[in-house]
Amino acid sequence: MLDLAFIREHPDLIKDVARRRNTAVDVDALLAIDADLRATRRSAEDLRAEQNRVNKAIREAGKDKAAREQAIARGRELAAELKELEPRERELDAQLHDLLLYVPNIPDASVPEGAGEDDNVEIKRVGEPRAFAFEPLDHVALMRGANMLDLERGVRVAGSRSYILKGDAVLLELALLQFAMNRVTARGFTALSVPAMAKEFCFIGNSQFPRGRDQTYALPEDELFLVGTAEVAITGMHSGEILREQDLPVKYVAWSPCFRREAGTYGKDTKGIMRVHQFEKVEQYIICRADHEESVQWHEDLLANAEELVQALELPYRVLNICTGDLGDAKVKGYDIECWIPSENRYRETHSDSYFHDYQARRADLRYRGVDGTVRYVHTLNNTALASVRTIIALVENHQQADGTIRVPDALRPYLGGRDTLGAPWR
């Protein structure tokens, strides 16, 4: 959410931003409602001010019965007028708030212009895609052969885009999660295990709602929703608080299951487990002071943390600077890390590193008191540390061996009981 005063002063900028971001928002309607609300509120405030004066007069009238009766009569008139005005004031306020949720954030000047994902700009490439001395398999063939994946029965249990990991794949998943948790906590992040379901306000605060509502699983009986990322729960957990500047930055690394409906993606990534409804993720999250330079610094640091993990797993990857047309509404700027997937002969997204300035903080009402006493909205940032299935795909495909087994990168071996190979030879 942007500051309403800023929108009032820069309507053309907002319209331009919405166009560049491919997002629809009716700025004129918003400003019309705002003007109407302010006029209505002004009238109501005048009435309330007089009401307060009349109430004081009633108190002070004491035994002067005539003055008291007269003031009460005026009070009755004011109450009647307010009864007309107040429902309208509430209605306009609600409408304004709803529209405000659709106004996107302002991208940083360093965000490339572009219509969609094809216009994202590659900013670095690390590691060489491996030259295989044998015909490499895709993750489905590989994991099936090694008895690590059962797609059919996963679908039987939970429908399309569901899967069952088996055998060494389960150990691999747990190892990866713990590997990520250990590496990031070693950098001073506090480990969290957060609820995988959350109330609506958390999703609004984080900006998943209202626009992404159809991508979220709902539990209507309980007015809860399944989170698509731990980010939702973390944004919600401090909602309404005023933190102390001395306690910033707050750095979390949270593990959670992630649930995604993937509505509207029917033809996409139908093979294997590239796009699934449920996976595990370790997420980095930072709450810091309202300072652009500091946000930028943490954004880079979060990227570096993620790169370090990917490098330790010996996966070739590249980093993209996400263009205006592909950047989520709430983000000021975002980098994606894409890991090399041999069977697709291309890089695929495994991490998403973003900063938001105070956009999420305003929605979630998350502020801090500076050492000088002033209260401001915090800045928030987050980046994936490790997402289970996509990392599993990249790892098994990149580290497959001629006999169908998977080589375990050195950094991961301590989390797999020292094993250097997963699966038994089968090719």
Place this chain on the structure above:
RNA sequence: GGAGGGAUGGCAGAGUGGUCGAUUGCGGCGGUCUUGAAAACCGCUAGGCGAGAGCCUCGUGGGUUCGAAUCCCACUCCCUCCGCCA
């Protein structure tokens, strides 16, 4: 699932229809004193809208009333007991 109690500022905790946006304590900030610190003492210290006058906020939303932290209704959350249960 059943019964009862509760929700007030950063925290604790008064306040049961008008002078209460709110007693007090703790914490925090500033000062006096001190070589420095502690202690003691003094002062300041909720948030939001508004250029300002002023307006709003005592869990949330309605209602009663000239007037609501206070009364009524609904909801949410927390606590205690019972039941069920990983």
